[in-house]
Amino acid sequence: MTRLHSFHGGIHPLTHKKESTQSPIISAPLPAQLIVPFRQHAGDAAKPVVQVGERVLKGQLIGEPVGMISSSIHAPTSGTITAIELQQIAHPSALPDLCATLVPDGLDEWGVRQPLNYRQLSSDELQKHLRRCGIVGLGGAAFPSDMKLSHPVVVDTLVINGAECEPYITCDDMLMRERAEGIVRGIEILRHALGTDSVLIGIEDNKPQAIAAMQRAVDDSSHPFKVVTVPTLYPGGSAKHLIKVLTGVEVPSGKLPTDVGVQCFNVATAYAAHRAVEHGEPLVSRVVTVTGNVEQPRNYEALIGTPFSDLVALSVAKPDTNRYIMGGPMMGVELPAVNVPLVKASNCVIAASDALFPPPPAPMPCIRCTRCAQVCPVELQPQDLFWFAQSHNFGKAQEFDLFDCIECGACAYVCPSSIPLVQYYRYAKSEIRARDLEKRAADLARERHEFRQFRIEREKQEKAERLAQKERAAAEAKAAAATVIATPVDPTADADDTQQMRIDAALARAKEQAAAATPKNTEALTPEQRAEIEAIEARRAHIHELAADAGADDEPPKHSQGN
Amino acid sequence: MLSSPFITRPLTVDRIMLRVLYALLPGITLYVWYFGPAILVSIALAVTAALATEALMLKLRDRPVRPFLADYSALLTGVLIALSIPPLAPWWLPVVGTAFAIAVAKHLYGGLGSNPFNPAMIGYAVLIISFPQEMTQWLSPQGMGHSVLTYGDQLRYVFSGVLPVGMQLDALTMSTPLDTMKTQLHLGMPMSDIRDLPIYGRLAGKGSEMVAAGFALGGIYLLIARIIPWQLPLAFLGTLFALSGIFNLIDPAHYAPPLFHWFSGAAMIGAFFILTDPITSPTTAKGRIAFGIGAGLLTFLIRAYGGFPDGVAFATILMNMCVPLIDAWTQPRIFGKKKGSER
Numbered sequence: 001m002t003r004l005h006s007f008h009g010g011i012h013p014l015t016h017k018k019e020s021t022q023s024p025i026i027s028a029p030l031p032a033q034l035i036v037p038f039r040q041h042a043g044d045a046a047k048p049v050v051q052v053g054e055r056v057l058k059g060q061l062i063g064e065p066v067g068m069i070s071s072s073i074h075a076p077t078s079g080t081i082t083a084i085e086l087q088q089i090a091h092p093s094a095l096p097d098l099c100a101t102l103v104p105d106g107l108d109e110w111g112v113r114q115p116l117n118y119r120q121l122s123s124d125e126l127q128k129h130l131r132r133c134g135i136v137g138l139g140g141a142a143f144p145s146d147m148k149l150s151h152p153v154v155v156d157t158l159v160i161n162g163a164e165c166e167p168y169i170t171c172d173d174m175l176m177r178e179r180a181e182g183i184v185r186g187i188e189i190l191r192h193a194l195g196t197d198s199v200l201i202g203i204e205d206n207k208p209q210a211i212a213a214m215q216r217a218v219d220d221s222s223h224p225f226k227v228v229t230v231p232t233l234y235p236g237g238s239a240k241h242l243i244k245v246l247t248g249v250e251v252p253s254g255k256l257p258t259d260v261g262v263q264c265f266n267v268a269t270a271y272a273a274h275r276a277v278e279h280g281e282p283l284v285s286r287v288v289t290v291t292g293n294v295e296q297p298r299n300y301e302a303l304i305g306t307p308f309s310d311l312v313a314l315s316v317a318k319p320d321t322n323r324y325i326m327g328g329p330m331m332g333v334e335l336p337a338v339n340v341p342l343v344k345a346s347n348c349v350i351a352a353s354d355a356l357f358p359p360p361p362a363p364m365p366c367i368r369c370t371r372c373a374q375v376c377p378v379e380l381q382p383q384d385l386f387w388f389a390q391s392h393n394f395g396k397a398q399e400f401d402l403f404d405c406i407e408c409g410a411c412a413y414v415c416p417s418s419i420p421l422v423q424y425y426r427y428a429k430s431e432i433r434a435r436d437l438e439k440r441a442a443d444l445a446r447e448r449h450e451f452r453q454f455r456i457e458r459e460k461q462e463k464a465e466r467l468a469q470k471e472r473a474a475a476e477a478k479a480a481a482a483t484v485i486a487t488p489v490d491p492t493a494d495a496d497d498t499q500q501m502r503i504d505a506a507l508a509r510a511k512e513q514a515a516a517a518t519p520k521n522t523e524a525l526t527p528e529q530r531a532e533i534e535a536i537e538a539r540r541a542h543i544h545e546l547a548a549d550a551g552a553d554d555e556p557p558k559h560s561q562g563n
Numbered sequence: 564m565l566s567s568p569f570i571t572r573p574l575t576v577d578r579i580m581l582r583v584l585y586a587l588l589p590g591i592t593l594y595v596w597y598f599g600p601a602i603l604v605s606i607a608l609a610v611t612a613a614l615a616t617e618a619l620m621l622k623l624r625d626r627p628v629r630p631f632l633a634d635y636s637a638l639l640t641g642v643l644i645a646l647s648i649p650p651l652a653p654w655w656l657p658v659v660g661t662a663f664a665i666a667v668a669k670h671l672y673g674g675l676g677s678n679p680f681n682p683a684m685i686g687y688a689v690l691i692i693s694f695p696q697e698m699t700q701w702l703s704p705q706g707m708g709h710s711v712l713t714y715g716d717q718l719r720y721v722f723s724g725v726l727p728v729g730m731q732l733d734a735l736t737m738s739t740p741l742d743t744m745k746t747q748l749h750l751g752m753p754m755s756d757i758r759d760l761p762i763y764g765r766l767a768g769k770g771s772e773m774v775a776a777g778f779a780l781g782g783i784y785l786l787i788a789r790i791i792p793w794q795l796p797l798a799f800l801g802t803l804f805a806l807s808g809i810f811n812l813i814d815p816a817h818y819a820p821p822l823f824h825w826f827s828g829a830a831m832i833g834a835f836f837i838l839t840d841p842i843t844s845p846t847t848a849k850g851r852i853a854f855g856i857g858a859g860l861l862t863f864l865i866r867a868y869g870g871f872p873d874g875v876a877f878a879t880i881l882m883n884m885c886v887p888l889i890d891a892w893t894q895p896r897i898f899g900k901k902k903g904s905e906r
Binding site: 007008013014092167240244250251252253254255325327329330331332333334352357360361362364365366367368369370371373377378379380381383384400401404407409412413414415416417418420422423426 | 566567568569570571572573574575576578579630631634636674675676677792841842844846847890894895896897898899900
C-alpha cells in the first residue's frame with residue numbers, strides 16, 4: 001500500500017459526474033466538415049504541408065512541427081482540403097487562428113499505418129515517432145509529449161494522472177473503464193521511453209469502476225505498476241499536487257516535475273501513445289464529455305476538428321442553454337461560439353444556463369476572512385494578491401508569488417464577498433507580462449539606436465584611416481616617381497583617384513570639425529559621471545536578466561491537469 | 564463574458580455575520596436573566612443608530628445602501644457596543660458611541676473591509692474617555708442591589724432619567740468587579756477579603772461571570788462552525804491565563820487568579836467576538852497567534868497597572884495598529900518553496 005500524502009487546502013464541489021457516466025463512449029458520426037487548427041498544442045503552430053483542393057487520407061500529415069516545442073497535425077478523416085485560412089477557435093480571446101477545412105468523403109480511409117514494437121526502439125526513436133504522430137498532453141495543457149520524454153535528468157517515478165478532479169468531466173473515467181488495457185500498454189511505452197522503474201497511477205476515489213478496471217488491466221499485464229486510490233479533493237488532479245499526494249515530493253516553485261525525478265502523463269495521453277506506437281495511428285480523435293444542460297449527457301469519441309455544435313446537437317441541448325464552456329466549471333473557458341472545433345486539449349463541453357450556473361451576486365468588499373487562503377492549494381494569500389491587483393501594485397503582487405497561482409478557482413469558489421478573484425489574478429499577470437514586453441521592446445530600441453550611432457562613428461573613422469593610408473601610398477609613389485623617372489606608372493589614373501579622395505577627406509575633416517564643435521554630452525565626462533553611467537548600465541543588465549528569468553518562468557505549463 | 568470558476572458555493576458575508584449574531588444570544592439571554600431587560604433597550608438603540616448611520620454614510624459616499632445594510636456588519640457593531648456599555652446608561656450614550664463607530668471608525672476609513680480599527684472598540688474608547696461617569700454605572704445583578712428596579716422602571720430611567728421615588732442611582736449600580744478589585748487593592752484590602760465581597764461569585768463578578776460564560780459558549784460554537792480561527796481566542800486567553808497565573812502564584816494577595824481574569828470584564832466577548840473581527844486582525848496563522856498574545860499581554864498590563872477598568876478595548880486597538888506589520892512578518896512559505904521540498 002502506498003502511503004499517501006496531502007496538500008494544503010482544496011475544495012469539495014459537487015462532482016456532477018454521474019450524469020455522463022450512465023452510458024458507454026460512442027463514436028460521434030462524421031461531421032459535414034472538419035476545422036483543424038494548426039496550433040492545438042503548447043509551442044509553435046504547425047506549418048501546413050497540404051494544398052487547398054488536395055485529397056487527404058485519414059491520418060495523413062497536414063501540418064508539420066516547427067521548432068523545438070511543436071507538434072504534428074493530421075487529417076482526422078479522408079476527404080478534401082477546401083480551405084486553409086484564419087478561423088475562430090476555442091480560445092477565450094476569440095482571436096482567429098490558422099485552420100484547415102476538411103470536407104470528408106465519407107470513406108474514412110486510412111493512409112499508411114505502421115505499427116511498431118516499442119521494445120526495439122530507443123527513447124529517441126520513440127520521441128520522434130510520438131512527435132510525428134502529434135501526441136500531446138490530453139489533460140488540458142496539450143504540451144508535446146515527446147518533449148516530456150526528452151528530459152536529460154534521470155526520472156525515477158512515472159506518475160499517471162487519472163485523478164480527473166474537475167466536476168462534470170468524465171472522459172478519463174470512461175476511458176479507464178472501457179480501455180484500461182490500452183492505457184496500461186501506453187503507460188508501459190512511456191515507462192520504457194523514460195527508463196523508470198516505479199509507476200504510480202493516481203485515481204480519485206469517486207471513480208471505483210475506473211480503479212477496478214485499471215487494477216484488472218495492470219494485473220493482467222503483469223507490469224509492476226501501482227494503481228493508487230487518492231481522496232477526491234479539487235484540485236488534486238493538478239500534476240504537481242498529484243505528485244505531492246502520491247510521492248510526498250513537492251515540485252519546487254518554477255521548476256518542472258523532472259527536476260525532482262518525476263514525470264507525469266494523463267491516462268488519455270498514455271492511451272494515445274499506445275495507439276500511435278502499436279497501431280501506427282496519429283492523434284486524430286479523442287474522448288470528450290458533453291454534459292450540463294443537455295438531454296443526454298455522455299462521452300463521445302470524436303474526430304479532432306468536429307464543431308462543438310455537432311456534439312451538442314447529438315446530446316440535445318435544452319432550450320434555456322445560453323452559453324457553452326470548454327473544460328470544467330472550475331477552470332474551463334466560455335466558448336466564443338458553439339461552432340468552433342474540438343481540439344486535442346478539449347476534454348469536455350458543458351452546455352450552461354443561468355439555472356445551472358447562476359451568475360454570482362454583485363461583489364462586496366473583501367473582509368480579509370482568509371477563507372481563500374484556507375483553500376488555496378499553493379498556500380498563497382489570495383486576499384493580499386487581490387488587494388495588490390486591485391490597487392495596480394503589480395510589483396508587490398509578483399513579490400507575493402502571483403505567478404505561482406494555478407488559477408484553480410478554489411478561492412473564488414469560497415469567497416463570501418463573491419469577488420471574481422481569478423479574474424483579478426489573470427488581469428495582474430497579463431499586465432505584468434505586457435509591461436515586461438513593452439520594457440523589453442523599449443530597451444531593444446534604445447540599444448539599436450546606440451549601436452547605430454556607434455556604427456556611423458566607426459565607419460567614419462575607418463574611412464578616414466583608409467584615406468590617410470592611400471594618401472601616404474600616393475605620396476610615396478610620387479616620391480618614387482620623382483627619383484626613378486623610368487618607372488612605368490600611370491600617374492593620370494592615380495591622380496584622378498587621389499584627387500577625389502582628397503575632396504572626400506576634406507569633407508570628412510569639415511564634418512569632424514563640426515562634430516567637435518558640439519561635443520556629445522557623453523564625452524569629456526568626469527570619472528564620477530562615468531562611474532554612474534557604468535552603475536546604471538550594470539543595473540539595466542541585471543533587470544534584463546530578471547526579466548528574462550521571469551519570462552522563462554511561465555513558459556512550461558506548470559498547472560496542467562496532468563498532460 | 565464570465566470567466567472561470569463558473570460555480571461558487573460561498574458562505575456569504577451576511578450569513579457569516581448572522582452566525583456571529585446568533586452566537587451572541589446565549590450571553591445576551593443570561594444578561595437579561597441576571598440584570599434585567601435594560602440591555603435589550605441599549606441594543607435596540609445602538610442597532611437603530613448603527614443602521615441609520617450606515618445608511619447615511621453610504622448615501623454620502625454614493626454607495627449602494629441596500630446590499631451593505633443587508634450584510635449585518637453594522638448591526639453587529641451596534642450590538643457589540645451596546646454590550647460593552649452599562650445597560651442603565653442614558654439613551655444617547657449607545658447612540659453617540661455607535662454613530663461615531665460607524666461614521667468615523669468605519670466609513671471615513673473606506674467602509675466595510677477597509678477599517679484598520681475595530682469600530683465597536685473605537686466607539687467604546689470614545690465613550691469611556693468622553694463620558695467616564697456614565698460609563699462606569701453598571702447595574703447590580705437583580706436582587707443583589709439594595710433596591711430592585713422593575714422592568715418598567717428600567718425603561719423609564721433609560722429614556723427620562725427618572726427613577727422611582729425614593730431610589731438613588733448609587734444604590735442600584737456599582738462599579739464592575741474588575742474596577743472594584745482595583746479600587747480595593749489600592750485601598751490596601753487583601754485579595755482574599757476582596758473576593759468575599761458580596762458582588763463576587765464563584766469565579767468573578769456575580770452574574771457577570773455567567774454572562775461571560777454565555778459568550779464563551781457562543782464562541783465555542785463559532786469555533787466549531789469554523790466562523791472564527793482558533794488561533795486568536797486561544798492565544799489571547801492562554802496568554803491572559805498564563806500571565807495572571809504567574810503573578811497570582813508569586814503574589815496572591817495583590818493579583819487576581821487567572822479564572823477571575825477570564826470571566827471578568829470583556830475577556831470572553833473580546834476573545835471570541837472582538838479580536839476575531841477578520842478585517843482588523845492578521846490573516847496568517849502565525850500572525851493570529853502573535854496578535855492574540857499581544858492582546859492578552861496588553862489586557863493584563865492595563866488591568867493590573869493601567870488607569871482604566873478593563874484593558875480589552877485598548878489592547879485590541881493597539882494590536883489593530885500592528886496588524887500590517889504582523890502580516891508582513893508572518894507570510895507563510897508557499898507550495899514548492901518550502902524547506903525540504905527538494906529531495
